Amino acid sequence: MLLHSCPGECAIKASSSPHAVELRGITKRFPGVVANHDIDITVARGTVHALVGENGAGKSTLMKILYGMQKPDEGTIAVDGEQVSFSNPGDAIARGIGMVHQHFMLADYLTVLENVVLGSEKLYGIGDRARTKIKEISDAYGLGIRPDAHVEDLGVADRQRVEILKVLYRGARTLILDEPTAVLVPQEVDALFDNLRELKAEGLTVIFISHKLGEVLSVADDITVIRRGTTVGTADPASTTPKQLAELMVGSELPSPETRESTVTDVPMLQVKEVRLTATDPDGVVRAVLDSIDFTIHKGEVLGIAGVEGNGQSELVEAIMGMRHLDTGVLTLDGQDISQTPTRKRREDGIGVIPEDRHRHGLLLEAPLWENRILGHVTEKPNSRGSFLDLKAARADTERIVREYDVRTPGIDVTAASLSGGNQQKLIVGREMSHNPKLLIAAHPTRGVDVGAQAQIWDQIREARREGLAVLLISADLDELIGLSDTLRVMYRGRLVADADPATITPEELGSAMTGAASGHLEAPAESDGDADDPRDGGEDR
């Protein structure tokens, strides 16, 4: 039974084609780059089809073409067996193609219903008919959505479900999900995958992009691997390991994992003492966003903070960087009280930052790569000499970062916006590591980065840690937290509520603690194997 009929004037006819989508000979060129070269993909109806590939391989470009955001230079698209041509996403939506972007696009201060109907008021109005339809879709696919809930009160996983519901409401029968699990804890990933299976059971089709190969193998029916703009093959999830898939993506063997060794010293690098920070809500209520935060990171130590996004991690980073005034508490860097020093001075004193939102805080998207290399480090070498910028040296150093960090780009004069997401991230990591920081604040350092580049970034962080770097690691990737951290703390509602030993804790246990289900010291159960040391052993999701 098809519970989800096509709404409004959308014109999807019952089709005899078994294929939801057929892309043939798709080529897309940008100046200096062939993003997609003669790509062929067939997506069978009622399946989950994963698209994997290295950073810059061309996955997003291909999906933007399918969703009408980009025009292909060559090639054809067929939806439900009929050739189509999309000029914009509206055309794609009218043919039943919907896309859930990685960055959610919901209005916080509106309800779920208001968010869902926004822009589609003609379909079922804005009142009871819309409410009934939302409930119907929610029930049909087990989304558990309450139309009158306020979006600001929803966690990340619920927001994602609202985004999915939004595209279903508009009549999508093929859903494109761009890295849907990047922000979810393991339990939420399982719930999402249950939702995807429900969609599939009702004959809908899902295409999803992911770098988490273990997850891809657990949920996908078909996998297409793209390398450097072309399809290099398909993989059968039943008989492929994450390691084999990674090697198919990269085209060579991945380096073998490094064993864990402690480099923690007893020299404090960052001391955060009794920090409290309050914020005023739009309705005037003052509440603590950080409370009783107390920890020390030593030279050579990685302290990992686990927590569902929105529990105070961003505020903690902003407090350490001097972007927010502490209500109480003291911050000490390498023995110096920095509680009152301005942000620029803190950077000059040796704090490097990989920000959680690379677009808002990490890059000037419309500026060329070499200007982005200078960003945040204008007064430091090699970018400046005395009080003058040294453009020649800055450009040469940008070339070095591009080489060493394998930033895939036609040159350093292209804008940061033209890089793929993962390559933007590699540029930021390269820039921040280049100033030999004493303390690195790494918020989601490998978000959107492929397995090969992720392994490389981890090695770079480990190498610097061996030299005495102290790292504050904030990540939604629990394997990353467990694999990289020497010490783990769990943040919940602005407090550090639990600590765990990364050598024994499992991602599932950590995931439970993050949702507030556990506090204190998290003991590993006796049978726990707890070895999530590195993705390259092939067993874990990334």
Ligand SMILES: Nc1ncnc2c1ncn2[C@@H]1O[C@H](COP(=O)(O)OP(=O)(O)OP(=O)(O)O)[C@@H](O)[C@H]1O
């Ligand atoms: N608007 C654009 N202008 C110029 N080049 C672009 C543009 N969009 C993408 N590219 C280039 O096309 C190539 C493919 O990028 P795309 O974003 O499709 O890769 P991806 O596989 O999605 O990578 P990631 O996993 O890092 O998100 C990259 O070299 C990228 O720099």
